[in-house]
Amino acid sequence: MTTTDDDRGGGVAQPGPRVLALDLGTSSARALVLSAEDAAPVPGALARYKISPTYATGGSATLDLHEYVEGLLGCLDELQQNGHLDDIGAIVVSSQWHSIVALDSRGAPQTPVITWADTRSVDLDLGSSFDEHAFHARTGSWLHRLYWTRRIPWLLSEGSPAGFAGLPDLVLERLTGERVTSVSIASGTGTLDLARGVYDEEALEIAGAKTELLPAIVPSGWTGSLSAEFGRRWPGLVGVPVHPPTGDGAASNVGTGGYDETTAAVTVGTSAAVRVVHPIGDAPELPWELWRYRVDDERAVTGMAFSAAGNLHAWLTGVLQLASEEPTTVEIGSSRVIAIPFQAGTRPPATVPSGSGVYFGLSFDDTGEDLLAASLQGASLEIDLGLRMLDTLFGRELSVVLGGGGIDASAWWRRCLTATFARPTTVCAEAEVGARGAAAVALGLCPAPGGEHLEPVDAEVARVADLRPRYAALRELAAQASTI
Structure with missing residues (x-):
């Protein structure tokens, strides 16, 4: 179930006195509780799972998606055991930018999480008609290996993916059952028209991907809810709105x-x-x-x-x-x-x-x-x-x-x-x-x-x-x- 500002009568729902924040870093996944008044951390209410990226020949720098998500869920279990998941009024997410995962036709991952540090991609020859300066002005990015404009063609050359998503998109899907992304996370893919807040047509053409292969972009006022599975696991979070992630x-x-x-x-x-x-x-x-x-x-x-x-x-x-x-x-x-x-x-x-x-x-x-x-x-x-x-x-x-x-x-x-x-x-x-x-x-x-x-x-x-x-x-x- 999702809601937007319009669904709530034009105003953001007032949170309880505390906020649960999920921080999706490259070297750790963390969950911590903050004050809703000034976003100050609650003393002692922090759980961390150390992440060790895998580096290999050829420039790969990847994260194991299953291990990452399970480590994050374990952080919430730790907060629950220590009594820190009571009186939570909002769940927010800060996440690394630029990650990508190739998905099969069922939405299951075909690859690990490919991080910003991974140097694998393909070179693009777009001819003299391509205006990279205009592209940069519109998307805020370049045709660089950091971005999906070069990651997706490489992944397509390596296999037959049926879709693509970033780490925060897949974490959000695991928690809420909905595979969506925010305008903030989408902007880090290098495929967003910044002014319009939608996927850029030229960027998608360069990448060789259609809009339906990517997570839908939801407005900043969107919220989701934890699935029934996690409602049973963390009863204090039932009905608590989950906000779209913000790029780190x-x-x-x-x-x-x-x-x-x-x-x-x-x-x-x-x-x-x-x-x-x-x-x-x-x-x-x-x-x-x-x-x-x-x-x-x-x-x-x-x-x-x-x-x-x-x-x-x-x-x-x-x-x-x-x-x-x-x-x-x-x-x-x-x-x-x-x-x-x-x-x-x-x-x-x-x-x-x-x-x-x-x-x-x-x-x-x-x-x-x-x-x-x-x-x-x-x-x-x-x-x-x-x-x-x-x-x-x-x-x-x-x-x-x-x-x-x-x-x-x-x-x-x-x-x-x-x-x-x-x-x-x-x-x-x-x-x-x-x-x-x-x-x-x-x-x-x-x-x-x-x-x-x-x-x-x-x-x-x-x-x-x-x-x-x-x-x-x-x-x-x-x-x-x-x-x-």
Whole structure:
């Protein structure tokens, strides 16, 4: 059974005092309970199932769908056993973007969950008549392996699928019996006409798929209900509305406090991104270097993503076996070493492949902390490139909020980002920004960051400004060398 805003008399049903949030990540599936008033986590009401993606030769990076869903259901069982599934008024979902599963004629999966990290796809030769710039402006995406425009032709070449869906679509189907998707999740497939909120005809033609092969897109006001099976399993959730999922990038922005066009949210997790949420109506023309997806029926999110962030920090501290995860002996902007953080390559439209990270200016008196500081500085300068593009796009110096696990883990990196941006920043006090954002989108909340406020230090800003031209020149050299 489903309902929409119109079915409920034009208003969103008032939730109970708590919200159940499902967070569908790449490295874990989680269920947690939040306050419906401000989307703050309820202490102790968090269950997590660790996910281990399978990597293999040929570029595959997949998740076992059955294991993933059962792990998520086990998280709800754990919350139930600990008395956390009472007084729930809404169920919301935050999910990774870009995943795809091939389905047979009965709707059963033919493949594992193919994640954004999977490099398998097909090359497309669309001829000189294809206008990729117009396509990008309309869909917010490029013809890149991240998107279904290249995934679906590859899957069709490998077998005979009768349909396609993403991980959140199949989780939603398992819970409610209905295979539908949200405008937010659909936008991450690269097949959505952003302005109209429907599948794009040219994108489907390129993919070789018809609309009926994909999950139906439901409005943001849609809700489903848990199936009878799960009503018996979790009696406190009977009749509780299940809201459409929100893509994790959009959810993280809103959850961090960046929910309008005055504020850029910088989130640092395994990877990093800088994004701005804004109305979809009268949206500014999209620059080629930026992507754009949807938050919900009324809002879009525009930004840039970066492949090296928390993964870079974790790798380097492990390789160097540093006693501290902070380069506390190195002043921000002072390192002679320049690190170009292309270890995992670049996101589209740039084409630098993985394995292209470079250090310039090494000497025998450099320490592990120097290398760590240079790497975090390089990652900060990459994010700054995107921030300055967004400043230009929205015609103002944007306010900045910082959030994510990498932000929580490193006070030095927070200060480095603040100096690199050369403006004040506010740190989001809440680590669960994805779940918090999904609740805020579903319930119409505007959560405040609530964390520390950082002012840039003049001396640090000046040092970063001095190294910026050298970094830009060496970055170009590294990008050119990656093609040799």
